[in-house]
Amino acid sequence: MEETEKVEIMNFDQKGYLKDGEELYKVGKKMAALADKVAEEGYDAVFLLGVGGTWDELMQLEYMMNKFGDKDLECYLIHAAEYNVSGHKRMTEKSVVLTASDSGTTPEILQAITTMKEQGVRVFAMTKPEGPIGQAAGAENCVQMASDHGSGGCEGGYYLADCFGLRLLYHRGCFPKYDAFIEQTRGIWSDLLDIRKRFEPKAEEIAKKYALAPYTMFIGGGALWGETILFAMCILEEMQWKRTRYVTSADFFHGTLELVEPGVPVILFKGEDEYRALDNRVEAFLKSGVTGDDDVVVIDTAEYAIEGLDPEFRVIVSPWILTVLVTDRVSRYYETVTKHNLQYRRYYHQFDY
Amino acid sequence: MEETEKVEIMNFDQKGYLKDGEELYKVGKKMAALADKVAEEGYDAVFLLGVGGTWDELMQLEYMMNKFGDKDLECYLIHAAEYNVSGHKRMTEKSVVLTASDSGTTPEILQAITTMKEQGVRVFAMTKPEGPIGQAAGAENCVQMASDHGSGGCEGGYYLADCFGLRLLYHRGCFPKYDAFIEQTRGIWSDLLDIRKRFEPKAEEIAKKYALAPYTMFIGGGALWGETILFAMCILEEMQWKRTRYVTSADFFHGTLELVEPGVPVILFKGEDEYRALDNRVEAFLKSGVTGDDDVVVIDTAEYAIEGLDPEFRVIVSPWILTVLVTDRVSRYYETVTKHNLQYRRYYHQFDY
CATH class of the missing domain: 3.40.50.10490 (Glucose-6-phosphate isomerase like protein; domain 1)
Known part of the structure; x- marks a missing residue:
């Protein structure tokens, strides 16, 4: 570790980043626990809901869900502004939604999940529980992303979203090595x-x-x-x-x-x-x-x-x-x-x- | 008609265009007949296959199929180059594919439909029956687009693709006014x-x-x-x-x-x-x-x-x-x-x- 930290990375807090990594491992466990609950309750389709950057970020998980998922797994990446005008014909009260908002206030996301919740759809959010989106999703359905010490990248969000999605795949028998993956990426x-x-x-x-x-x-x-x-x-x-x-x-x-x-x-x-x-x-x-x-x-x-x-x-x-x-x-x-x-x-x- | 033709449209053959329109109406009937056959035989999903411009052109039909289709209708717009490396997990021998190629030779499309045909998938193509893509799809599954007198736009291709897709919707009870649509767009x-x-x-x-x-x-x-x-x-x-x-x-x-x-x-x-x-x-x-x-x-x-x-x-x-x-x-x-x-x-x- 000390060896590692000797070399400079411009404008970057290396110690804070490693601390965030430890935190992410714990938060990832919470994401997996949410997925465990969803898998137990059952679901007909998984929706990844974003707008702008969060839409882009969730695309990698859509790719993984389609790559590893069985042919009956339905996973849709949807854009909040588009959902707000067009809805989605495959979304039912048995569907599950994963979304994210750093600010906790993104208006298109807030509008979308408000509609979804009214329809009885389960919504999980990577956001601060006390923000408007966190409140709309329900605090028990929120996972706060680790505080951002240093990284300007999205790897923390990718990790957490993957913990949720890959865990769902695990329960379908499509990603049996979930635990190995989590342990191998711990460091x-x-x-x-x-x-x-x-x-x-x-x-x-x-x-x-x-x-x-x-x-x-x-x-x-x-x-x-x-x-x-x-x-x-x-x-x-x-x-x-x-x-x-x-x-x-x-x-x-x-x-x-x-x-x-x-x-x-x-x-x-x-x-x-x-x-x-x-x-x-x-x-x-x-x-x-x-x-x-x-x-x-x-x-x-x-x-x-x-x-x-x-x-x-x-x-x-x-x-x-x-x-x-x-x-x-x-x-x-x-x-x-x-x-x-x-x-x-x-x-x-x-x-x- | 004569009144119409008095005003100039730059580099445009107005008479030829109207003649093409009459031809499109007839060719559209052939597209509908192909769809009738597919509806009778049954299908589990519709794939719209393109690359570059044809991918863009078929997107409007994907939109219509999702807009008008019932929630169990599966319609996927797929990109030939991507299909060639990744396949599609929802495509089976019961699926049906619509594609298009002006030149009749587009290599990515040719490769894709060759694979699909080997898997027993029905492939329909808007292309010349004697070209390589027409040959691969089978002449009986090809519809030649009207010769292009004047227009540099894609409305002829849109029309024919829609005749196929909307006719499938008609047979599902999702677009009951198909005949009215065809007659209202005749002119x-x-x-x-x-x-x-x-x-x-x-x-x-x-x-x-x-x-x-x-x-x-x-x-x-x-x-x-x-x-x-x-x-x-x-x-x-x-x-x-x-x-x-x-x-x-x-x-x-x-x-x-x-x-x-x-x-x-x-x-x-x-x-x-x-x-x-x-x-x-x-x-x-x-x-x-x-x-x-x-x-x-x-x-x-x-x-x-x-x-x-x-x-x-x-x-x-x-x-x-x-x-x-x-x-x-x-x-x-x-x-x-x-x-x-x-x-x-x-x-x-x-x-x-």
Whole structure:
């Protein structure tokens, strides 16, 4: 531990982060206990409810539920603003909803879960129990996310959401190694510190080269697609006012490739699931020389080891690793280059709309 | 008819278009007959299979199937490149697939339907029966799209796909007025000519003002979301090499709004379904004055009448109208301003990848 802490991570509280990790393990147990109760009571479908960043964050769990789940498991990622105008035809009083809100006040989420609760739907929220969303969900259905000492990434939220979803899968016989997964990731926070340290120079290099670029392309897919959107939209658009284009590695060849030309930064996130074949195809094209574009960066989660983790669990932690690399580290270095404080907003929460 | 043809539509064969419309009515009957057979045989789920532009085009039908369908109807829009690496856990030998390929050769689609056919899945294709995709699907399962006299929009494909999907809904008791819909839209091609004529000056104005802009934002949702992607990605990115940002009216407030500033063209597509409330919210924000951006264009399908069409059918034709306005008309005027031929590609079909 002391060895680990010797190397600096810019603007990062390493001790606090490890303490948060210990707390997350405990809070994860609470998430699993909620899932145990749901599994015992029964459910017809699982809904993951978000808006903006929380929608992006829950996408990785939708991916896992579909990947590991049996064919009769229904799991839907729904957008609160869309739900509020259209509802969802598969939601019944036997359904279960997982949502999240850091602020505890997100208006679209609050409206959605109020409707859902009126219909008798069970709603669980990763939020502070005393906030409006916590109150609407019911304090007994809330799990407070660990206090955020240092990380600007979403790995804590990913962990907790996964504890809930994977535990449901466990009870369906679809994820029998749940306990092994929880124990093997108990010390992952230390690995994620090491990964940060290793990535620090690359994060700085990416920011120095590209933070001032007028337009940057981000390509991802599979388990990393939600994090790709989150970084490009909720970090770079919202917090840095940068023009970005995010596209899946599947769709890249159907339009967006024509925008690649010398001087356009293209950042490819390579994952560790079946979609990697599509990422590889994009990488081969970008590096073939036909575009003349030298500003291609590949960030491959497979290059970052997690000690003692079974290979079959890598896909689950791949978005945790990516969020550490980009939403936490790259964004901090962007801030130092753009001199644009990540907290500034032009309009969001500044005006009613 | 003669009256109608007096006004010019730039680079457009009005007579040929009306002839295509007559042909579409006949081909639509064939689509309905295929759906009749499927309904009689039974099916467990409907898959709409596309890649790039065809994926975007089929999205409107996914929307209709979910909107009108009973809660037990399963309809999934799937991306061929993704299917080829991940499959789909809900597809069985009782499933039915609808796909499309203008060229008849799209490699991702060909690979996907070859796998599907091997698994005994019924595949129907809007494509030429003699092409590789037509051969793989089986000529008896193919419907050739009407020859394209004039229109650069997707309304013909939308019409045929809808004939198939809405007919399935009809047999489920979810769209009892199928026949009325088909008869009421029999003459829609003439209305769509009138709509073109009315929109011609606006298409020219949009192109003159914004075709050279370095970055343009497109906002849409609901039944229009697929067409929004199609225009921004498959037309402006692929065929005009323009940098675009497309975002749903639901997600706009969660990041992208921060990019709105004076000089950034923002084009909002307003639809006629329950998502219109979200479009209205975006419009109110854009016109509130807080952004200082005067380059806001609203294209509202509700402003374009279709004679003799029941109000309940408007949602179905709303993407037909939008594709006429933008994918057909605006793109033609972009070409005249950018001097960039819509047929040029930097990389697509130029290189193996």
